[in-house]
Amino acid sequence: xxxxxxxxxLTDIHKSFGHFxxxxxxxxxxxxxxxxxxxxxxxxxxxxxxxxxxxxxxPTSGDYQLQGESARRRPDRTRxxxxxxxxxxxxxxxxxxxxxxxxxxxxxxxxxxxxxIQRALNDVKLWDRRxxxxxxxxxxxxxxxxxxxxxLHNPSLLLLDEPYTGLDPIATDMLDRLIERCQGEGRxxxxxxxxxxxxxxxxxxVLVLEKGNVVFDERGTGFSPKxxxxxxxxxxxxxxx
Amino acid sequence: xxxxxxxxxxxxxxxEFRTRELFSAMFVFALLVxxxxxxxxxxxPRESILQAAPGLLWxxxxxxxxxxxxxxxxxxxxxxxxxxxxxxxVDRGGIYLGKMLGNFVFMMVSELLIVPLFAVLYNFSFSxxxxxxxxxxVLGTLGFSAVxxxxxxxxxNTKMRDVLLPILFLPVVVPVLIGAxxxxxxxxxxxxxxxxxxxxxxxxxxxxxFITTSFLVFEFVLEE
Numbered sequence: 001x002x003x004x005x006x007x008x009x010l011t012d013i014h015k016s017f018g019h020f021x022x023x024x025x026x027x028x029x030x031x032x033x034x035x036x037x038x039x040x041x042x043x044x045x046x047x048x049x050x051x052x053x054x055x056x057x058x059p060t061s062g063d064y065q066l067q068g069e070s071a072r073r074r075p076d077r078t079r080x081x082x083x084x085x086x087x088x089x090x091x092x093x094x095x096x097x098x099x100x101x102x103x104x105x106x107x108x109x110x111x112x113x114x115x116x117i118q119r120a121l122n123d124v125k126l127w128d129r130r131x132x133x134x135x136x137x138x139x140x141x142x143x144x145x146x147x148x149x150x151x152l153h154n155p156s157l158l159l160l161d162e163p164y165t166g167l168d169p170i171a172t173d174m175l176d177r178l179i180e181r182c183q184g185e186g187r188x189x190x191x192x193x194x195x196x197x198x199x200x201x202x203x204x205x206v207l208v209l210e211k212g213n214v215v216f217d218e219r220g221t222g223f224s225p226k227x228x229x230x231x232x233x234x235x236x237x238x239x240x241x
Numbered sequence: 242x243x244x245x246x247x248x249x250x251x252x253x254x255x256x257e258f259r260t261r262e263l264f265s266a267m268f269v270f271a272l273l274v275x276x277x278x279x280x281x282x283x284x285x286p287r288e289s290i291l292q293a294a295p296g297l298l299w300x301x302x303x304x305x306x307x308x309x310x311x312x313x314x315x316x317x318x319x320x321x322x323x324x325x326x327x328x329x330x331v332d333r334g335g336i337y338l339g340k341m342l343g344n345f346v347f348m349m350v351s352e353l354l355i356v357p358l359f360a361v362l363y364n365f366s367f368s369x370x371x372x373x374x375x376x377x378x379v380l381g382t383l384g385f386s387a388v389x390x391x392x393x394x395x396x397x398n399t400k401m402r403d404v405l406l407p408i409l410f411l412p413v414v415v416p417v418l419i420g421a422x423x424x425x426x427x428x429x430x431x432x433x434x435x436x437x438x439x440x441x442x443x444x445x446x447x448x449x450x451f452i453t454t455s456f457l458v459f460e461f462v463l464e465e
Binding site for chain 1: 245252256259260321322324325326327328330
């Protein structure tokens, strides 16, 4: 990657669905190792932006660079660097926990698959339940397994779409610790939320999206929930709520 | 990529082995059609049965196949696991081939169980031309799965997917069905393969065109 290139660079990303504009010339950059909190109301375009970053969706126009290269030039290489968490667990309910991770491990061409799976399942405290079908897991356990799936291939860019939705307190703590660990390991994290009561201490970059536009983009340290609320209120037109 | 395609196929087979939802629906529906029409044809002349029964068999395979396609894509919709496949560094064409092979295998297994029952109920003998009939089954089912897999992926994100799939898919798959019925009628009448090579070529060309095209465009079907 070029010396000065950001980890993620977006230039004039535009996405429309028919006459509806979801993203309107979004431009921003994210440096390696940053933890970005992307705020916005429901329908502001947060999920659309994350799907474009994860190559789940094509922008109508605009350029998306990952580590200085066009992300779509070598899509498989881009995908191998991305971990994505959403409110859906992305798991196969009739496979066991181990089989799910083994399946995805094969798709990611992981050579030391079994070791990685053991580590990942231990991290989310599901190793003892590895041979049970996911269908029998509680929602919290499924979310923990989903975390294990996301981290299995050691992604350098983590995209978290409303990751706290539906998490029990144990999984919430686990996710907080994983994000803090990612920050410590120099990985880039972009998380979307409309919950301003975000307790993460490691957020280093705040973006606010409103009606498909980036209306706030600032770096800093030690953001508090109170600051998030102030930023949000100052930049989002509450009259439309 | 071949390993990943087989892994997607393995996942579908393991899931089906544990739930038996897809296969049981397909088999029971096809069996019901074959049995009910057996009563309708009870007093029909033998010549009419020879002409109509292969068509009836393919009608049973077609509608049970649609049930299978709907279920196959429903597995991917549960927990939105289709998106996990899309997130992985797998060529979209590979995802298509994996899913298509799964649909093909389930349909073939169901068909191979229905055919002997059909032979008994309608008094057909397959022993002389079973290889030939098997070739027609394979070519017809491959074409059906090739078209069905891509159309089920198109329909999956719509609200009316269960209704939309047959509406979109059946008109496109008609050439395969006509070819399969025509060759099945002649095979069951005892005609050798060389006498129906034009139809067999049509089936092969259809399969090749649809598998190749779907492999290439599946990326655009999956991505919003």
